[in-house]
Amino acid sequence: MADPEVRDDGRGSTEQQRWASLARRIKGGAGRVAGGALGGLLAVSERLIDLAPRIPVRDLETLRRHFPGLDPEELADKLVSGATAGTAAVGAGVGAAAMLPVPPAMTAELAAETLAVAAVEYKLIAELHEVYGVRAPGTARARAVAYLGAWTQERGIEVTRPSSVDAALSGQMKRRLRQRLLRRTVRSLPTLTPFMIGAGVGAALNRRDTRRLARRVREDLRTRRVPWDALPPSA
Template sequence: MAGMGSVAERLIEVAPRIPVRDLATLREQFPGLGPEDIADRLIATAVKGTMTVGAGVGAAAMLPTPPAMPAELTAETLGVAAVEYKLIAELHEVYGLRVPGSARERATAYLWSWTEQRGIDVLKLSTVNVALGSTMKKEMRQRLLRRTLRNLPTLTPFMVGAAVGAVMNRRDTRKLAKRVRHDLRAAQLPWPELPEAPTPPGAAVTGTLWQPPAVES
């Protein structure tokens, strides 16, 4: 599909603006959970998201007068890629492997991770070609094309398109998460200690507990 080049360029353009929660935010939103439990939650959410995208396009194919399906299909491919990109970036946060650099530099690295279906060991970044050159763009277009072609059956009339689209996206997202997570576990860094709670203004210390100052009668 000739349009895959423009889809790849669009993904490169939007990736740095996709909101990615850092480790501190994730630990705050999932209090008391360790990296494995948080990773499970992130994967479950991403799978649900890509299933929803696939079901939406599959359902559109069942309409009496379907919309412009090539446009619908490329929109699905970009939507799924964005969900999976966010998952990959946040899995790197969970396992203590946030890629250093600017938002665009991290986006380039995570797009490489999505394209290659591999996690990044930040201690060995020199082994990862994160330059967004012609080779990486070509590989990204090929991956987008393969994903799009696999989703073509969801557009076939008289098929249960919504169910097919959801199942295929669930399978592919879980497969991607499993591969990336395997690499990140092998290179996982220790979690930083949580900062201590700030001292309340005017509080007095008794042992290890903060106590409010006594009120004179």
């Protein structure tokens, strides 16, 4: 199945519904991205690299229009709340599927969950960079590569270091990306284990992990934050 057309117009929906809808569309369009364990992991990482530049990331101007009157920390809180709702919705779906007597295509289901959660967390990280005035330079693809690196390392980008915003993922970065996806997949396994299954478990694990990621990235970005009034108009 082809990747979904990723859109985010936000009309008629709350912020949390918007993030959850994005997660469902990505997961629904993931197709059978899993084969064997290694093959599935490679497929998910390549799909994420291909998908990232097409995930809608709101710039600072759009975010301030969507959340008028909020300071950076309050705006970041809103983004984290919405993203955790999105990843929790995906985790709940996997937990519910695991409760079936014979879980259908569970390997593919788990791979699709991993891709959807990674995509939502990628969007969160990209928009947090906008909030803290640390936007990656370059084209949409160059920014996507930079934010994938930030997701992989669970930290903010360093715009003063060209290697951190390179337009192409190096072999080392791809290995780190696969390792990050593997860790993310392993943390999802309890939702599929007998006697430890259910929608509540899947949602809770995803919510916890997304919040932890956001906390680490925000702590790093606060040390590099550029005040809004110091940003150029085009930012």
